[in-house]
Amino acid sequence: MAEENQVKRSLKTRHLSMIALGGSIGTGLFVASGSAISQAGPGGAIVAYIGIGVMVYFLMTSLGEMATYLPVSGSFATYSRRFVDPALGFAMGWNYWFNWAITVAVDVSTCALVLKFWFPHVPGWVFSLFALLLVFLINAISVKSFGETEYWLSLIKIVTVVIFLAVGVLTIFGILGGKATYLHNFTYKKAPFVGGIPAVLSVFVVAGFSFQGTELVGVTAGESENPAESVPKAIKQVFWRILLFYILSIFVIAAIIPYTSKYLLGSSASDIAISPFTLVFKRAGLAAAASVMNAVILTSVLSSANSGMYASTRMLYSMAQDGDAPKIFAKVNKRGVPMAALLGTAFVGLLTFLTSIFGNQIYQWLVAASGLTGFIAWVGIAISHYRFRRAYVAQGRDVNDLVYKAKWFPFGPILALVMCILVIIGQDLQAVAHFDWKAMLVTYMSVPLFLILFFYYKIKHHTHMIPLEEVDLTTPDIKQDFDEEDDTLVEDH
Numbered sequence: 001m002a003e004e005n006q007v008k009r010s011l012k013t014r015h016l017s018m019i020a021l022g023g024s025i026g027t028g029l030f031v032a033s034g035s036a037i038s039q040a041g042p043g044g045a046i047v048a049y050i051g052i053g054v055m056v057y058f059l060m061t062s063l064g065e066m067a068t069y070l071p072v073s074g075s076f077a078t079y080s081r082r083f084v085d086p087a088l089g090f091a092m093g094w095n096y097w098f099n100w101a102i103t104v105a106v107d108v109s110t111c112a113l114v115l116k117f118w119f120p121h122v123p124g125w126v127f128s129l130f131a132l133l134l135v136f137l138i139n140a141i142s143v144k145s146f147g148e149t150e151y152w153l154s155l156i157k158i159v160t161v162v163i164f165l166a167v168g169v170l171t172i173f174g175i176l177g178g179k180a181t182y183l184h185n186f187t188y189k190k191a192p193f194v195g196g197i198p199a200v201l202s203v204f205v206v207a208g209f210s211f212q213g214t215e216l217v218g219v220t221a222g223e224s225e226n227p228a229e230s231v232p233k234a235i236k237q238v239f240w241r242i243l244l245f246y247i248l249s250i251f252v253i254a255a256i257i258p259y260t261s262k263y264l265l266g267s268s269a270s271d272i273a274i275s276p277f278t279l280v281f282k283r284a285g286l287a288a289a290a291s292v293m294n295a296v297i298l299t300s301v302l303s304s305a306n307s308g309m310y311a312s313t314r315m316l317y318s319m320a321q322d323g324d325a326p327k328i329f330a331k332v333n334k335r336g337v338p339m340a341a342l343l344g345t346a347f348v349g350l351l352t353f354l355t356s357i358f359g360n361q362i363y364q365w366l367v368a369a370s371g372l373t374g375f376i377a378w379v380g381i382a383i384s385h386y387r388f389r390r391a392y393v394a395q396g397r398d399v400n401d402l403v404y405k406a407k408w409f410p411f412g413p414i415l416a417l418v419m420c421i422l423v424i425i426g427q428d429l430q431a432v433a434h435f436d437w438k439a440m441l442v443t444y445m446s447v448p449l450f451l452i453l454f455f456y457y458k459i460k461h462h463t464h465m466i467p468l469e470e471v472d473l474t475t476p477d478i479k480q481d482f483d484e485e486d487d488t489l490v491e492d493h
Helices: 013-022 033-069 075-083 086-115 124-141 143-172 196-210 216-223 227-256 269-274 276-283 289-321 339-358 360-369 373-394 411-433 437-444 446-461 476-485
Strands: none
Touching: 013 143, 013 216, 013 227, 033 075, 033 196, 033 216, 033 227, 033 276, 033 373, 033 411, 075 086, 075 216, 075 289, 075 373, 086 124, 086 269, 086 289, 086 339, 086 360, 086 373, 086 446, 124 143, 124 289, 124 339, 143 227, 143 276, 143 289, 196 411, 216 227, 216 289, 227 276, 269 276, 269 289, 276 289, 289 339, 339 360, 360 437, 373 411, 373 446, 411 437, 437 446
């Protein structure tokens, strides 16, 4: 590949760390965490989030091992292609591109909902188009402008959560907001566990969606200045973020607001007035709580759209390099931005958004079709890592030579794989139990779409699972880049 058609390694360690930290903090935490408590009670919600948190940690260590060995923008699509089967790589890449292109459209629609809080009389499409144009421009300038924007948007979210935890603890002990609640709500009525195991499993699904986006670190590795240092650092922080932000936030919400409260039922950005974060801040005496949280949710939705535009663009660019997408998408401009891939992604985002205005039924189908694609990507990461490590050993290489080594192999990828499949199956158990075909089609549509892509490629190109001894473990270009940029990098690690 010619040098001018390569993306630029401009993302610093602080960018990757903040992308990892802020990647999954959004409406899932700020609004939907309340519905998790109302479904399964405080204990059930905490157990579910810890369970998904452990799974995501293992997934991230699996991705980290591969991303430090082969840091490319195609990330897990490339790993599936090289370590498992080219057909899996093809399906994984298009699946992930489709997921994020649709998510960009969902996010810009959500921006309009959030802004209606302050500007109820302005048509929503004005805000949505402005948001789409904004994230397009951020990504069109350079990868550094994407990283810098993501850094500051993530910082706002992180500061909000830290302040929330401090205010929440003071409220629990009655220092703020009047009467102390202590841990009374943890034993209120049927708490801490409400609805038993089925309720905990249903929250697994909510928690799983909350953590979508953590795998972005793998995609950003392709444009990191020093992936051998920044990727492991970002991944180590994922575990502490899960522990600190999600588990402690749910603990604070559950201690202050009883699980029976009708205010915990909100799950979308339009429910900002009843967001558990808003309620806790109000209880502590912050009069402008709703406005403050609305502003924070706006930054998190913009952050998600920005990340989505970046991830889908880089995936399309990488697929074009591998011959899985039209060659035009592999072209990069002088600033290292794959403009054709960016324009293609923005166009799909725009079309999807327009269907939300002119053909709501089509829009609902598109959103449903992208629903499980994030979990399918996680399944691909687990399978690819399992195969990568086995191939590495089968070819007589020493695992201790790896820059970053995932702990507890093969337990980690196997646990992540099993849990991902359980979460996918558990999306709509009622529809499965009652054989409600229409509901099942809407919920599980991503799965047959993925299988169609997989078998189409497999039949057309007669591919097969690559034998472990034949798996391509060469990384010549990557190693050379490291040496040129930093002579000490290969030796240090």
